Amino acid sequence: PERLEAIRHLIMQVRGQVAAERELRDPPPRMQPLLPGFMDLPQQMLDGFRRKGDASDLGRVLAAATRLRDQTDRVLVLGIGGSSLGAKALFDALCHTYHNELTPKARMGKPRIYFVGNDLDNDALQDLLELLENHCVDPELPEERWGAIAISKSGGTLETAAAYRVLRTEAAKYYGSQSPYVKSLFVPITGASGKFRDLLRAEGYSDEQLLTIPDNVAGRFSVLSPVGMLPAAVMGLDVRAILLGAAAMTRRFLEEPFERNPVLQYAAVHYLMCEELKKNVRVMSVWSRKLESLGFWYDQLVSESLGKQGRGPTPVTAVQSRDLHSRGQQHQEGTRDKIITNLLVKATRHPAIPIGMADRNEDDLNALSRKSYTDLQNAMLDGVNQAYLEAARPTANLILPVLSEHTMGQLLQMLMLATVVEARLMNVNPYGQSGVDVYKRHTNRMLRGG
Numbered sequence: 364p365e366r367l368e369a370i371r372h373l374i375m376q377v378r379g380q381v382a383a384e385r386e387l388r389d390p391p392p393r394m395q396p397l398l399p400g401f402m403d404l405p406q407q408m409l410d411g412f413r414r415k416g417d418a419s420d421l422g423r424v425l426a427a428a429t430r431l432r433d434q435t436d437r438v439l440v441l442g443i444g445g446s447s448l449g450a451k452a453l454f455d456a457l458c459h460t461y462h463n464e465l466t467p468k469a470r471m472g473k474p475r476i477y478f479v480g481n482d483l484d485n486d487a488l489q490d491l492l493e494l495l496e497n498h499c500v501d502p503e504l505p506e507e508r509w510g511a512i513a514i515s516k517s518g519g520t521l522e523t524a525a526a527y528r529v530l531r532t533e534a535a536k537y538y539g540s541q542s543p544y545v546k547s548l549f550v551p552i553t554g555a556s557g558k559f560r561d562l563l564r565a566e567g568y569s570d571e572q573l574l575t576i577p578d579n580v581a582g583r584f585s586v587l588s589p590v591g592m593l594p595a596a597v598m599g600l601d602v603r604a605i606l607l608g609a610a611a612m613t614r615r616f617l618e619e620p621f622e623r624n625p626v627l628q629y630a631a632v633h634y635l636m637c638e639e640l641k642k643n644v645r646v647m648s649v650w651s652r653k654l655e656s657l658g659f660w661y662d663q664l665v666s667e668s669l670g671k672q673g674r675g676p677t678p679v680t681a682v683q684s685r686d687l688h689s690r691g692q693q694h695q696e697g698t699r700d701k702i703i704t705n706l707l708v709k710a711t712r713h714p715a716i717p718i719g720m721a722d723r724n725e726d727d728l729n730a731l732s733r734k735s736y737t738d739l740q741n742a743m744l745d746g747v748n749q750a751y752l753e754a755a756r757p758t759a760n761l762i763l764p765v766l767s768e769h770t771m772g773q774l775l776q777m778l779m780l781a782t783v784v785e786a787r788l789m790n791v792n793p794y795g796q797s798g799v800d801v802y803k804r805h806t807n808r809m810l811r812g813g
């Protein structure tokens with residue numbers, strides 16, 4: 364608490380700096396790249412929709428989603444890193460846990476969703492092609508239709524570009540090369556310029572048919588742009604509620620004092636823990652399997668934004684109570700280099716499931732028959748926190764009242780804002796990824812020679 368008090372002035376200064384970066388039109392070279400567009404994007408998307416309706420960015424996202432939802436049984440989301448992980452986080456958090464296994468009726472007409480184009484795995488791609496191929500009877504009216512959302516901001520990402528090429532070829536075989544489905548069921552999202560946009564234009568897409576990632580929004584900060592919002596709308600999620608939650612978090616960040624500002628508190632504590640107390644391993648301990656992908660999204664956000672100049676925390680996602688049986692021991696008694704955040708959801712979506720009485724009691728559970736799954740989970744969380752306290756392991760709880768579009772919007776925006784604040788406290792630029800650019804250059808040279 365004393366250290367927090369001591370840096371409070373600095374934190375408020377950094378908030379002012381981050382807020383001012385939104386207005387900076389011509390940043391000095393040391394601040395480049397500067398891509399703060401994600402902060403105001405949710406409100407801008409909502410305002411644009413209010414003013415221009417179907418012609419706005421959000422209106423076009425919703426129209427494309429309706430088309431994909433109405434006309435397909437499966438939708439592939441092609442993209443990697445920031446062009447994939449946010450949509451996956453929303454899918455896992457907010458859709459039925461077994462969405463893809465449900466019957467079409469139980470899915471209420473929503474297509475199954477697959478996240479692909481995020482590796483170079485030959486056999487996994489072949490399996491996908493087999494999955495897509497096996498129902499086609501009439502090329503003009505296949506029994507089961509599939510479509511894709513192809514996402515690449517730069518347009519130069521090998522995995523996504525290769526997957527797009529293979530799957531477009533597959534679609535042409537599936538529907539027939541002249542079929543309008545090939546184009547209408549492939550919805551591309553890309554930056555304002557780049558190789559992907561050039562290719563799409565050559566394929567006959569007009570600018571109105573393309574969804575654009577704003578120039579000033581970086582890949583890993585783009586979940587609330589069409590990158591995350593189109594897949595979310597296809598899943599049948601309430602996209603406006605996600606954006607409203609995020610916009611509310613931006614306002615809170617900009618307006619609230621430190622005591623009521625979750626962004627500033629989260630950033631300050633993590634900055635102090637990492638930079639001053641050398642707690643370099645940052646464990647996001649999620650107490651719902653539905654939040655594991657949110658953890659992976661955050662892993663990327665932290666790794667690419669803060670892992671620079673030989674510094675930065677190492678993020679780890681743990682899913683509880685599963686990983687208490689694997690990582691738990693280490694977190695409690697291993698190297699003292701960790702800070703643990705329990706990410707909790709207070710209210711379950713379904714009524715609590717009781718353990719119940721049974722005729723045989725060899726398992727000794729009859730004593731707990733009136734307890735529910737929620738009771739067990741809460742007891743385990745309290746037990747773990749008590750053990751961490753006794754072992755002097757720094758721990759905090761981050762609590763969502765419910766898992767909903769609105770709370771997910773708040774959480775995503777909170778973690779993105781906190782990452783930028785932390786980067787500015789550390790004096791690193793959160794937006795570039797110079798290391799990644801180097802390995803991409805080497806790969807290209809190895810593939811093309813020279």
Ligand code: PA5
Pocket residue numbers: 443444445446514515516517518519520523581582583584667796
């Ligand atoms: O955060 C980033 O910038 C990266 O993780 C990108 O999102 C990822 O490399 C994909 O890039 P692109 O959308 O340009 O294909």
